[in-house]
Amino acid sequence: MVTKRRTIGGVLPILGTLTAALAFLPAPVRAASEYNLPYGVTPISHAVYRLHMLAFWMMCGIGVVVFGLIFYSIVFHRRSRHPVPAKFHENTVLEIVWTIIPFFILVVLAVPAARLLLRMENLRHPQLTVRITGYQWLWRYTYPRYGINVYSRLSNPSLASVHYGRHLSPYAVPHYLRSVTHPMVLPTGEKIRLLVTGGDVIHAWWVPDFGLQVDGNPGLINAMWIKILKPGVYRGACNQICGWGHGYMPVVVVAKPPAQFLAWVRRWRAAHHGPGAGDFTPKPL
Ligand SMILES: [Cu+2]
Structure with missing residues (x-):
């Protein structure tokens, strides 16, 4: 014993x-x-x-x-x-x-x-702030510093497959229900503050690779911060049941090095605010 x-x-x-x-x-x-x-x-x-x-x-x-x-x-x-x-x-x-x-x-x-x-919860000294608003059924990304609004909807091939599923196989659509018309573009290596809210009902902005999910409640702002260490495409979804289209509002984030991110800002402004809008100096932090 x-x-x-x-x-x-x-x-x-x-x-x-x-x-x-x-x-x-x-x-x-x-x-x-x-x-x-x-x-x-x-x-x-x-x-x-x-x-x-x-x-x-x-x-x-x-x-x-x-x-x-x-x-x-x-x-x-x-x-x-x-x-x-x-x-x-x-x-x-x-x-x-x-x-x-x-x-x-x-x-x-x-x-x-x-x-x-x-x-x-340490939201001090962000280098960029992006406001995220969830709607039935799309995301809006607002960059106050650059005067940019990006509406991010389910991409057309995915939509077509939802509506005409019998004729277009989901397997033929790359990233089926996980791709959007305009992704959210963010710089790598910078502390980004995310302000999340809801435009109609409660949504939740969720990207597993960022280790976070933030609820978007109408009338409230939830704040969170991220610092993306690696350029790439990161996919997530709305993670709060928000109606019949809940499964059709994916999140796609494209992370680029800061210089390429700024180039994207200039291209976006030139395309949406007129030819001269691309040449601008961002407001100091
Ligand atoms: Cu939602």
Whole structure:
């Protein structure tokens, strides 16, 4: 019996250390699982991912201990082996231990979670502000600094497929229900403040790679910030059921390096505000 107890006592700390170490695996290994939360492309999404993995591995550790004890009891304390059950009641040491351990587990989770919440809410010193308004069923992106309004609707091939589904296979449409007429264009490497609101009912602007979702409530403005670390196309959707067209208002963000972003601003202004509008000096921050 003594040797058995020693074995269990030796295995638990090793298991704990292993599960904790797994949370610090390099990004490509973690990204290998497409079923997991995406690692994303913003500092916040990375922090959310790390917190998620910390909680995940802690739960795995707890699961191993709890189910291990259950199966140990089922196998080694089955009725055929111990026909007469032991008769004991309290065990003060055990009760103190199983109160203190969950307390520390909660502290280990609560401290980084609270720190991350504070970091998410730190809206100071943005380099760009974009207002996002959700409508039934499109998004409007307003860039006050550049005087630009972008209306972002489901792209025509996707729409055609919705209306004439029998004649146009969804499989023939690239990014079916995930592409828009005009994407939201944003610069990489800059702290962007997003002000989200609703123009009619409640919508939610959601891009998994940014690790955030912001509700757009009519009459209210919710603020959030992102810093996109990698140029690319990021897709999301409205994530608050807002009517029959809820599934037809995807979010598409194209992230470009700042110089290319400014070139897009100039092109957009020239195209929508007249030929001379492209040559302008942005208002200082
Ligand atoms: Cu919506």
